[in-house]
Amino acid sequence: MESIQAKQGLVGPNDPIQRTQLPYVTGTSVVALKYKDGILMAADMGGSYGSTIRYKSVERIKPIGKHSLLGASGEISDFQELLRNLDELILYDNMWDDGNSLGPKELHSYLTRVMYNRRNKFDPLWNSLVLGGVKNGQKYLGMVSMIGVNFEDSHVATGFGNHLARPILRDEWHENLSYEDGVKLLEKCMRVLLYRDRSAVNKLQIAKITEEGTTISQPYALKTFWGFTAFQNPTAGAEGSW
């Protein structure tokens, strides 16, 4: 008779998969761009539970160490797990007390390896991550997907942001954007996402990171406009429809 302890760790080849394969509480797009002094990143504060918008105060952008910002979309609990891992990483980095600290490039590399290794074990962290930062005057902005695909660019976005925000950024982003222009551009992207992404909520934070440090804004709402004539009497042209 097998001992219970021996059985617990064993998974037969025909047994059903025992770990979660689906995300439950998810965040939607994160959009970020490089500007003159550093990186600007924006994400709304929604946490959806399927098609319900269950949580409306989820902080999806967090500062990591002295030089970086991490924004995440996807499963919120996996993001929180990652933050725990990163806490430990930063702690050990600080304990060296050698005047050096992990920069955005190193963190991006670390996150890529973590995501890729989890994918190799068929137990992914269901997130798309945006990592931005400034160290020694060098601006850095990169992205990692849940299966480990990673790259860096002057502007990045996750999820719906890839489809709706990136084209706007490709058209209007340029080198040496001022802070005001950068925020305006990000808000333009977030507004389009708000109109068109059903899991977006009108409560967002914009985070800024420069050589001097990090600022994450207080949550605020974007102005929206719904007064289009086509919306006033939407069935005017087709009686009986809705």
Place this chain on the structure above:
Amino acid sequence: MTKQHPAWSPYDNNGGTCVAIAGADYCVIAADTRMSTGYSILTRDYSKICKLADKCVMASSGFQADVKALQKLLAARHLIYQHQHNKQMSCPGMAQLLSNTLYYKRFFPYYSFNVLGGLDNEGKGCVYTYDAVGSYERVGYSSQGSGSTLIMPFLDNQLKSPSPLLLPAQDAVTPLSEAEAVDLVKTCFASATERDIYTGDKLEIVVLNKGGIHREYMELRKD
């Protein structure tokens, strides 16, 4: 209970095309710089080319995370080789290592389609072409990736390599000059860009010869 089917795939195709042509005393390796996923472009400026050793350059397309992991692994192995043997690894040696590395993951493959280019021990150009699980052969020229079906027949027509079955064995390297080969590569990519949605943005060309390594870029259509 019926077997659960996973909601995600561990693989993705990030697209792109790679080409390599071997000459008498040079080797041209080229790849586009577009990285895609599904119908979206992730970035227009991502290099698929990796220098593994002084005389050995690899271009890989396919699933970018696997390509990155493969490049890191080979670079690490080369470093160990240098520490142990106090010299650079030869291109044929690296070719074998790449094959073995790919086959090692035969039952969970690196979704990476590679061409290895460089100079062999006699200074002649050499190109090795691979599939995802490490099957390889030395050839005079090759292309891999999403645009390879468009480029390979064109290269077959222009370079007409002699059959490897001939006896006595004939030289597979092209008699073209370096400049002509680079021009041919540019033509290949300009054509592939027209019809393959995953190829475009920019072309990165690396030339290896006895003078060292030389890199140039060419703009491609961005649509």
